[in-house]
Amino acid sequence: MAILVYIEQASGKIKKTSLEAVSYAFALAQKTGEGAVIALALGTVEEQELAAVGEAGASKVLHSTDERLNAGVIQAHATAVAQAFHAVGASTLILAKSSLGDAVAARLAIKLEAGLVSNVVELPRLESGFMVKRSIYTGKAFADTTMTTPKKILAIKKNAVAQKVDGAKAPVEVFDLTLPDTDFASKITATERTIGEVLLPEADVVVSGGRGMKGPENWGMIEDLAQTLGAATGCSKPVSDIGWRPHHEHVGQTGVKVAPTLYIAIGISGAIQHLAGVNSSKCIVVINKDPEAPFFKAADYGIVGDAFEIVPQLTAALKAAQ
Amino acid sequence: MKILVCITHVPDTTSKIHFTDNNSKFDPTGVQFIIGPYDDYALARAVELRDQTGGSLTALNVGEVETEPTLRKALAIGADDAIRINSFPKDSFFVAKQIAHVAKEGGYDLILMGRESIDFNGGMVHGMVGELLGIPSFSPVMKLEVEGTTVKMAREIEGGKEHLEAQLPLIAGCQEPIAEWKIPNMRGIMSARTKPLVVVEPGSFATQAEASSYQLPPAKGTVKLVDKDQVAELVHLLKNEAKVL
């Protein structure tokens, strides 16, 4: 039985979290003794991008070049994945957790009559049944979940496994789909995307600012620091509520959940709702002028002091060390 | 227009999470339960749409009797009636089957949910119900306007947003800034007591992925503070000690 991996792309570039999903599938196949790891890419994707899929652990890449799939049309993507699942005789579908991934996975769970677990944080344990560990209560706890269906779908949280980079080059096959027009009944009328930025949910380093930054005019130093680190920028909820920063940068329980290697929080108090969005970070650095700020309790490193002095110094020190 | 809003009954966002019975059960001691924050956005938008277009607004929860105060709160905020499907929500598949079963009979034009529940955070139930009913589902939706049978939406995508047009009936998983949370007023609270809250028994649907035991994350060590005049020291630590640079 094969494992199918649903690959997400944006503007022809494959998402890093999807490559992680491929590596997860590779490790799973080794563990269960299952056969091939087959990746499915939809829409226009650059050739060298497809090569990375093999390096991440896929033994074959199926590519449907239908341009209508460039956008994340949920129904059409679900139909496409279901067709591939049947075509390759898959038992398991692996995908990266994301807003599109979730929506597609949910519909597939019904289409394929497959069990679905989201927010999976590590490889399953197989001693007694098929047991997956998933993150619940917005990262405040974990649940061991037993999957009882023969077909399974796992939506993987970022950093569940390390991305493999030493796999063999995988052959790419064109995969022909028959997509009903009804799948495209909803029309995407416009897309607004901030180009060139590191995507927040995918980022390995995140620099976030809170209300302590005083106003949007002071974000230049946050952006300088982020740029030096190749980081994405985030913010606390009030900051996006007042409109200092765009909504998609809001991190926390009711915003984006990030899982970077390094999270730097500047002028953020560390309310429990904010922490819920960052508690999967590997290392947390807090810069706050208040030594009593709750964020220090969740931090690995901290500096007590004025962000307006410290942040430019930090940027300079990082540049000096590069 | 007939609107259905599906709401969860979840621990307040400031709750500390604990488990009992050898880590096999959630411990509700000292926990305050609320309408899920995303469901609260869905409900607020649903109230506005019902007020604009007329019709009816039903609030639905799959849960045991202790969720009734949460449903009453939804009535106080503006739902016309409520349905409780009397079962512990065992997994998202089970919940979706229950909701789809009731929704099919109700013949709703628009079903609003939260983008995700904040207990299991699956973000799955809307898609499953959509597929079960054979209608489209969209999430996370941050803007939703209804003009006749056309629905204009903005959906958040990573790093931006997407504007969409679709036809009723459909399902949307909502998030801010679709509407502002509504706080029940005195009249709402009074009228909520007499609005209908119907309890229906669950259909016998299977589960697929039930949780068997729970764990808390390992405790965090204490923070290492760096003096504000030694910023370069932080860079050194991140590079050589934490090895994250």
Ligand SMILES: Cc1cc2nc3c(=O)[nH]c(=O)nc-3n(C[C@H](O)[C@H](O)[C@H](O)COP(=O)(O)OP(=O)(O)OC[C@H]3O[C@@H](n4cnc5c(N)ncnc54)[C@H](O)[C@@H]3O)c2cc1C
């Ligand atoms: C249902 C619900 C959901 C929520 N969801 C979220 C969520 O998802 N994400 C989220 O972030 N919040 C969320 N909140 C809000 C949350 O409770 C806090 O209000 C919010 O996180 C505080 O933002 P802040 O830390 O930027 O601002 P504040 O609490 O005002 O903190 C500002 C911090 O900046 C520091 N500071 C000030 N000046 C300086 C300076 N010059 N240099 C350095 N430090 C300075 C201060 O010491 C303070 O610690 C939610 C709330 C509710 C009720």
Ligand SMILES: Nc1ncnc2c1ncn2[C@@H]1O[C@H](COP(=O)(O)O)[C@@H](O)[C@H]1O
């Ligand atoms: N037990 C439940 N009762 C009613 N609605 C629910 C229930 N569980 C989930 N939902 C709805 O489905 C949405 C997504 O939930 P989830 O898939 O669990 O993240 C929630 O925001 C609710 O609108």
